[in-house]
Amino acid sequence: MIFLAPALVAAVVFYILPVLMTAVIAFTDMSTATGIRGGEYALTERTLQTLAEADLPEETGAMLADGGYIVDAAGLAAVAAEFGPDLAARIGTAMGDTAFGSRRAFERALGELRAPELRITRDLKTAAALFQRSVLNTRHQTADSLRAALAAADIPREHHDQIIAAAYTGWSWTTRNFELLVSLPSNLRYALNTMLYVGVTLLFNVGMGLFLAISTFYLPQRSSATFRAIWFLPRILPPVLYVLMWKWMLLETGFIASVLATFGVPRINWMIETEVHAWVAIILINGVVGASFGMIIFASAIKAIPQTMLMAAEVDGASRWQQVRFIILPQMRWPILFTTAYQTLSLLASFEYILLATGGGPGSATEVWAMAAFRTALNNYGGNLQYGMGATFALVLVVIGTALSLIYLRFFNFQALLAKPRIET
Amino acid sequence: MMRLIATTALCGALASAATAQNYEISVWVPGPSEGDRYRWAAIEMAADILEREAAIRGEELTIAFDYKSDFPGWAEFKQAVTLAAEAKDAPEIIVTSHLDIAPWSQAGYIVPVEDYLDLDAWPISDIYPNLMEIASVGGVQWAIPQDSESRPFFFWRAHMRAIGYTDAQIDALPDAVLKGEYTLKNVLEDAKKVVEAGLVEEGKGFFPRPSNGPDYAQFYQSFGGTLYDADTGQLVLDRAAMTAFYQFFVDAVAAGVTSRTHIGSDWDNWYAEVSNGRAAMWHGGTWHYGRYVKEGNTDFFGTVAFTLIPAGGNEGGRANTITHPLVYLVTDQGDKKVQDIAAQLIAIASEPRINSLHAIASAHLSITKSQSGVPLYAQDAWATAATQLLLPHANSQPNHPQYSVYSEAMWKGLESAWTGTQTPEAAVAALEAELSAVLGDALIVR
Numbered sequence: 021m022i023f024l025a026p027a028l029v030a031a032v033v034f035y036i037l038p039v040l041m042t043a044v045i046a047f048t049d050m051s052t053a054t055g056i057r058g059g060e061y062a063l064t065e066r067t068l069q070t071l072a073e074a075d076l077p078e079e080t081g082a083m084l085a086d087g088g089y090i091v092d093a094a095g096l097a098a099v100a101a102e103f104g105p106d107l108a109a110r111i112g113t114a115m116g117d118t119a120f121g122s123r124r125a126f127e128r129a130l131g132e133l134r135a136p137e138l139r140i141t142r143d144l145k146t147a148a149a150l151f152q153r154s155v156l157n158t159r160h161q162t163a164d165s166l167r168a169a170l171a172a173a174d175i176p177r178e179h180h181d182q183i184i185a186a187a188y189t190g191w192s193w194t195t196r197n198f199e200l201l202v203s204l205p206s207n208l209r210y211a212l213n214t215m216l217y218v219g220v221t222l223l224f225n226v227g228m229g230l231f232l233a234i235s236t237f238y239l240p241q242r243s244s245a246t247f248r249a250i251w252f253l254p255r256i257l258p259p260v261l262y263v264l265m266w267k268w269m270l271l272e273t274g275f276i277a278s279v280l281a282t283f284g285v286p287r288i289n290w291m292i293e294t295e296v297h298a299w300v301a302i303i304l305i306n307g308v309v310g311a312s313f314g315m316i317i318f319a320s321a322i323k324a325i326p327q328t329m330l331m332a333a334e335v336d337g338a339s340r341w342q343q344v345r346f347i348i349l350p351q352m353r354w355p356i357l358f359t360t361a362y363q364t365l366s367l368l369a370s371f372e373y374i375l376l377a378t379g380g381g382p383g384s385a386t387e388v389w390a391m392a393a394f395r396t397a398l399n400n401y402g403g404n405l406q407y408g409m410g411a412t413f414a415l416v417l418v419v420i421g422t423a424l425s426l427i428y429l430r431f432f433n434f435q436a437l438l439a440k441p442r443i444e445t
Numbered sequence: 446m447m448r449l450i451a452t453t454a455l456c457g458a459l460a461s462a463a464t465a466q467n468y469e470i471s472v473w474v475p476g477p478s479e480g481d482r483y484r485w486a487a488i489e490m491a492a493d494i495l496e497r498e499a500a501i502r503g504e505e506l507t508i509a510f511d512y513k514s515d516f517p518g519w520a521e522f523k524q525a526v527t528l529a530a531e532a533k534d535a536p537e538i539i540v541t542s543h544l545d546i547a548p549w550s551q552a553g554y555i556v557p558v559e560d561y562l563d564l565d566a567w568p569i570s571d572i573y574p575n576l577m578e579i580a581s582v583g584g585v586q587w588a589i590p591q592d593s594e595s596r597p598f599f600f601w602r603a604h605m606r607a608i609g610y611t612d613a614q615i616d617a618l619p620d621a622v623l624k625g626e627y628t629l630k631n632v633l634e635d636a637k638k639v640v641e642a643g644l645v646e647e648g649k650g651f652f653p654r655p656s657n658g659p660d661y662a663q664f665y666q667s668f669g670g671t672l673y674d675a676d677t678g679q680l681v682l683d684r685a686a687m688t689a690f691y692q693f694f695v696d697a698v699a700a701g702v703t704s705r706t707h708i709g710s711d712w713d714n715w716y717a718e719v720s721n722g723r724a725a726m727w728h729g730g731t732w733h734y735g736r737y738v739k740e741g742n743t744d745f746f747g748t749v750a751f752t753l754i755p756a757g758g759n760e761g762g763r764a765n766t767i768t769h770p771l772v773y774l775v776t777d778q779g780d781k782k783v784q785d786i787a788a789q790l791i792a793i794a795s796e797p798r799i800n801s802l803h804a805i806a807s808a809h810l811s812i813t814k815s816q817s818g819v820p821l822y823a824q825d826a827w828a829t830a831a832t833q834l835l836l837p838h839a840n841s842q843p844n845h846p847q848y849s850v851y852s853e854a855m856w857k858g859l860e861s862a863w864t865g866t867q868t869p870e871a872a873v874a875a876l877e878a879e880l881s882a883v884l885g886d887a888l889i890v891r
Contacts, residue, residue, distance in 0.1 A: 051548070051846075052523075052527055052548040052549070052552060053547065053548035053549075053551040053552055053846040054551070054552065055531065055551075055552035055553060055554070056531050057531060059553075060553055062551075064582075064583045064585070065582075065583030065584055065678065066582075066583055066678050069677055069678035069679075070678075070886070072677075073677075073886050122584070123559070124559075124564060124565075127563070127565075128565055131563070131565065141561070141562065141563045141566070142561070142785060144563070145560060145561070157557075157583070157584075157585050159553065189551050189552065189553065200882055200883060203882055204878075204879060204882055204883075205875060205878060205879075206857075206875070206879055271710070271711075272704070272706070272710075273714070288706070289704070289706035289710075291706075292706045292709065292864070293705075293706055294865075295866060378709065379708075379709050381708060381709055381860055381864060382705075382706065382708070382860065382861075382863075382864030382865070382866055383857070383860050383861030383862075383864050383866035383867060384857055384860075384861060384866075385864075385866055395853070398520065398524065399520040400849045400850075400852075400853050401519075401657055401658070401849060401852060401853065401856075402544050402848050402849020402850070402851075402852050402853070403519075403523050403541075403542060403544050403545045403548060403849055404547070404548040404846050404847065404848070404849040404850070405523075405524075405527075405849075406850070
């Protein structure tokens, strides 16, 4: 058990916990504005506007909006206690029983008294706060604290719950993200884009990987190694550099456009001229990287096939194609399963090459699901990140990824693959 | 005697210990660029002044200053701030977009500066009221503007002359744009003439910025669109204005003056083209001014004319420009004394002379009226001209917590129409469906 502990901790911290947290956050309306830790209670102008929309009686709304600052006996007594009776008397004489609509107006009036006790701004602010009767723009840590403030301001009790609910600044549980997920047309587009992206790229990856592995298998040892090393280059290049090279090739001022221009072909941006251009670029960019991965796996798998089988086939007069069809491919089920499953999952969650190449454009033509999750939860210009909605996007990927893994295992008959070999080795 | 000296010394030490105040003030600013160093250096200077003032009063005040600016981009900066704030480890002062005030104030990361500053006292009273308004939400002054800027429309003078404008007519463009006599319709016509005359390549008659930004909301406003209804606190989607705005970019593509695949093209290339007359008309930020010089244009005023973003030429359209000031925020440290010091530092950093250092070093515009009397600022031709022509007409994007959703969706719609994947009408319909579903009551559709 003790030997299992590190693996268990790693599994929980790096695998299970993130998925659980994604699942939990997906059922909230958490955003930058609501914060993560939970909320407090603050009545602001926006709360009042929301309450007005939600049919809070106008009189109650007006009571919440009013209040302001009132120079009353209670306030004067508080000033006397804090700053001494002289100042209280002076304020009482100058503005007793006067109400001020805004904090700024009241502070201005207090300042104009030129009282020595209030020469420092900090003291003036402290004194002004003693007369605050408005419940607006004060943060309360608990609902009870706000309830008490509402009661003190004579706000009708029957509206307290509605007001407190509207004044809550934190996140709450909701299933709205899932409703939006299925109802927004843009999400359908992202889903279709993702299917196209994963499906076609996967075909390219596995097909091209197999082709390269098999074709290099029949080359002399040295040239096949060189060839594979060249195909492996894109994978070891940093993505930013790799995509930059594609851009140099495809942009309006790039290599292809420049070469074609000499033949009178108008310069276009081959990367995003149309949706088709964008998709071809995306699939090639991802496909070339992916194919090199498949190629390495497949090439080593082919090498593991006993040479004697191929020699025997050769003796029997099997053509190259027949060798591939009847000897190599049947023994490649496991590596093909592995590559397909692995690449499906990694493509589902990957978007970095798309982000760097087309940015999801033109329009939303190449925006995929994982990229929508990234934009929603982690990156937008306005700054209010939608963690809840982003987690919902991500959760869908987790569910699909898990389901696909199970389907793959069943489809490729995983048990049979792991069964003991029937042939002696 | 010895005892007397010892007692006196002890009393003195105790007294100074009683008044000695030590604070650690850390400032985070987005972007490590050298031109922006006064965003934090102004606070460092303010700390020095505040310490000296305290010393004169006989108080011992020590402020340990620290800053961090090496964030790779806005997204990383904002994530760093929110995570630090959640961990109760945020820096005392943050410089950020005014759009962050709404979400960060709701989340409780920041405290209103009006809790600590007398807004009627200099230098705060000297700050332009419209900028102060942009730094407030719901009548509460949460922040102090750190700079201002604007996003004007530019013309390459030589190309305008080549298609028949006299110098006097070019000089009169700002006025003609302001009055609505020169509109975006004229922009398309003139850009087309420049392209047809072979003065610039196809697609560079009108050469907009290549990525999303507040600039694009200006074109929505040009066609009469409003972003926000202050009375109800709701965001506004004006279908007709949005359609006309999208249509303008579609028309520009159809006329061959703007490239259909312009979005996402290279910023460095963009700067090089607009600085050297390889584009006829474009729009950009006032702070780009410094970049023109770097790109080899040493005669900005002789080569470039600038105006507000012209009106759309439809009914209700208006010439406009958006300012997107960065602001100083005081974070919630749970210690009013620290927050007070932070607010005082911000006030000092906003004094005309200190703010002018940032304005001129980074090609931004002033925040206070009296900066026009600060020699450094007054003697800078660009700052003076841009301030006079643009700032009085500048408005901002709304400080609404959901504005980011609105602005992202608006941009996506524009991109779809611009690149021809959707018609403007379809793009606006999709935008309306998306925003109505996501924003619900926070949106008015007109």
